[in-house]
Amino acid sequence: MEELLGKVGKLLDKAELAGASYADVRYEHLDTEIIEVENKVLKTYSSRSLSGVGIRVIRDGSIGFASTSEMDWQGLETALENAVKSARAEPIHGKILGERGVNVVDVGLPMKVDPWDVPPEEKVGVAMDANTAAWNDDSVRSTLTRLGLRKDHRLFMSTEGAEVRVFTPLLGLGHNSVVEKGGVKEMIGSSESSCEGYEFIEGKDWNAFATEISDLALEAVASKTAPPGTYTVVVDQDVVGLVLHEALGHATEGDIVAAGGSVLKGRLGSEIASRIVSIYDEGVVEGGYYHPYDDEGTEKGKTILVENGKLKGYLTDRRSATELGLGCTGNGRAQDFENFAITRQTNYYMEPGDFTQEELVEDIDFGILVQGKGMKGGQVETGMGTFTFGVGPSRVIRKGEVGEVVRGVVISGSVLDVLKSVDAIGDNFKIRTGVFGGCGKDAQTVKTGMGGPSIRAKMTVGGR
Numbered sequence: 001m002e003e004l005l006g007k008v009g010k011l012l013d014k015a016e017l018a019g020a021s022y023a024d025v026r027y028e029h030l031d032t033e034i035i036e037v038e039n040k041v042l043k044t045y046s047s048r049s050l051s052g053v054g055i056r057v058i059r060d061g062s063i064g065f066a067s068t069s070e071m072d073w074q075g076l077e078t079a080l081e082n083a084v085k086s087a088r089a090e091p092i093h094g095k096i097l098g099e100r101g102v103n104v105v106d107v108g109l110p111m112k113v114d115p116w117d118v119p120p121e122e123k124v125g126v127a128m129d130a131n132t133a134a135w136n137d138d139s140v141r142s143t144l145t146r147l148g149l150r151k152d153h154r155l156f157m158s159t160e161g162a163e164v165r166v167f168t169p170l171l172g173l174g175h176n177s178v179v180e181k182g183g184v185k186e187m188i189g190s191s192e193s194s195c196e197g198y199e200f201i202e203g204k205d206w207n208a209f210a211t212e213i214s215d216l217a218l219e220a221v222a223s224k225t226a227p228p229g230t231y232t233v234v235v236d237q238d239v240v241g242l243v244l245h246e247a248l249g250h251a252t253e254g255d256i257v258a259a260g261g262s263v264l265k266g267r268l269g270s271e272i273a274s275r276i277v278s279i280y281d282e283g284v285v286e287g288g289y290y291h292p293y294d295d296e297g298t299e300k301g302k303t304i305l306v307e308n309g310k311l312k313g314y315l316t317d318r319r320s321a322t323e324l325g326l327g328c329t330g331n332g333r334a335q336d337f338e339n340f341a342i343t344r345q346t347n348y349y350m351e352p353g354d355f356t357q358e359e360l361v362e363d364i365d366f367g368i369l370v371q372g373k374g375m376k377g378g379q380v381e382t383g384m385g386t387f388t389f390g391v392g393p394s395r396v397i398r399k400g401e402v403g404e405v406v407r408g409v410v411i412s413g414s415v416l417d418v419l420k421s422v423d424a425i426g427d428n429f430k431i432r433t434g435v436f437g438g439c440g441k442d443a444q445t446v447k448t449g450m451g452g453p454s455i456r457a458k459m460t461v462g463g464r
Contacts, residue, residue, distance in 0.1 A: 004071075008157045011055070011076050016159055018084050020057040024158035026295055027053045028337040031116065033149040035123055037131040039142055042124060054337040055083045062087040067338045102160050103297055108167025109290050111197025115149040115171055118198050123147055126206055127173070133207035134177050134214045139221070141185070142178045145210060147171075147201070148193070148435035154295070162297035168290045170195050170447065172435040173206055177214040179221050186221035186407060188213050188374035188392065193435040195290040216373060219405050220393035225463035226406040231367040233459045234360045237430040238372025239391055239411070241450030244279060245348050245439070246380045247387040247415035249450075252281075252305050252313075253331070253441075254320030255343040256382055263385035263416070264311060272311045273419035278351040279306040281315055283330065287431040288347035288449025293330070295341040300330035305348075306419075317343045335444035342442055347433075350452030353425025360424055360456050362400040368461050369395040369402055370411060378410075388412040410462040418457050426454035 008025045015023035029051045036044040052069035053076065064087025068079035115123075131145035149171045156164040172193025179186055190213055194200040235243070251262040264272070273279075283291045283300030294300050296318050304312045314324065317332030320343050333344035361369065376390030390410050396403040431451035438445040 004155070005157075005163075007073065007076060008053070008155070011080055012157060012159050014077070015055075015057055015080055015084075018059070018080070020059045020084065020159070022058040022159055024056050024156065024162070024296070025053055026334065026337050027051075027155040029153040030336065031151045033115070033123075035127050035147040037124075037127040037145045040128070040132050040135070042128065045120065045124065050336070052337045053079065054334065054339070055079050056340070057083045057087055059084060059087045064088070065340050101299065102162045103293065103299055104161070104163045105293065106165040107292050108165075109169055109195055111169050111199075113198035113202065115198040116151070126201060130173065130175060130206040130210040134175060134210040136211050136214050137179070137218055139179045139181050139218060140177060140214055141180050143210070143214070144176045146174045146436065148174070150435060156293070156295065156297040158297060164293045164297040166293055168195060169197060170289070170433070170435050171198065171200060173201065173209070174436050175210045175213050177210070177217045179214065179217040181221045184221050186217045188217040188220065190373045191434055191436055193433050194287075195433065213373075216393060220374075220407040223393065223405040223407045225408040226368060226394065226461055228462045230458060230460045232364050232456065233368045233370050233461065234364070234397065234454055234456050235370045235459070236372050236454050237428060237451050238375065238432065239370050239389070240350060240452045240455055241348070241432065242372065242375060242389060243387060243415060243418070244350060244452065245345060245448065245450040246378075246389075247385065248279070248419070249281070249345045249348040250380065250441070251382045251385060251415075252315050253343045253345065254314045254316035254324055254326070257314050258320055258323040261383050263383060264314070267311050268313070270311055271309050272416050273306055273309045274422040275309040276353065276425055277306060277309055277419055277422055278304070279349070280304055280351065281329070281331070281346055281348045283346045285347045285349070285431055285449065287433070287451065289433040289447045291333075291346045294332045295334045296332035298328055298330040298332065300346055303329045303331075315343055315345060317341060333446050335446055339444050342444065344441065344446050345439065345448050347431055347449035349431050349450065350425070350455070352427050352429035352453040355424045355426050355456075357426060357428060357454060360426055360454055361397050361402060364397045364456075365399060367397040368406070368409070369397055370409065370459070370461070371395065385415050386413070387415055406463070408463045412460050412462065418459055421458035422455050424456040429453045
């Protein structure tokens, strides 16, 4: 590490000699493993190790960026030269990066058991056993189990004197089961992940996890589709997290706001939700993705987006903060060293209330308990604030009692209308992250966390 720090420091000095008024260097070393078992057969065991740097410079009012995986001095010099050339080619006049504190820190999450110290056959065994356990009925047609492991080391240094090191481990297991009955097929998938060591895998019964997914698919395939209509619904934590992240979270990202692509532009201080609703984005929260500092070296604390129903702020990196005339919230994030940092969410969630699950449903004459396990995804229009999502098998609510399962559930509406209709918030707070996939934007994917409590609100429900 000392050799790397020396090289980066020398590179920053050279950037200033080349006329840069500002420069930063982001180094990343990422280790990953993916194990896939399909229909009781090991299909994939892949591992990857990736290292490199991204260099950003500002010269004569222009910003430039280049990256390289060549870590010798010649490769670093070439990348710096390319960053300077790109700055000359694309002038952007005016102040580029807003002010923020300069941090010198070394932080990371501890691991009791390093996944790379665990024998490969043991890791394969976990996935194989879970996959086999999911074949618990003659109606099961196929199963896919994946074990994912990541260790992400990042270093940020700048000509302002910042030196920020962050280590984030992330691992988890995902499972899909497909069942068929009477010519009807149903696929249910779910995963659980955590930012810790292999002790997370050792501490959970993954056979039971996979079996429960098959059981839910078996229950769903024999059920009816959801009755269409606009109902009072109780939405579980997973669906609340998805709706907030996709339909509201992206609309609060400063670059989208500045470009005029958000339904929330110009609405700071206005009431956009029920007065019992408060929403935050936070870098370190239990169950979420560990992100204490962003990829511009800015501390990511707790950002208030909505407080008692009123829009209080947007998410910003240093550039969007300048464009909006706001402070930087520490939301400049890059997929990896090869990509430019842009405004992204970290852990986006709603504050819990004090209603029990029973109290949320007891006053509903007819509605739906909208559940997230097996969610299918959907689409969002941030400029309009509208959304459509396919969620998991859900349950009918009749006269305050939770009843039978319904499948093919689709929810849609305006996120602001839904938030304004919230009249009760649960005490069952949960945030989740995931080792598989992530949040996509501008051809980059980053890990995030999302969630909150269950809520009671009005929502349009349909069936597929």
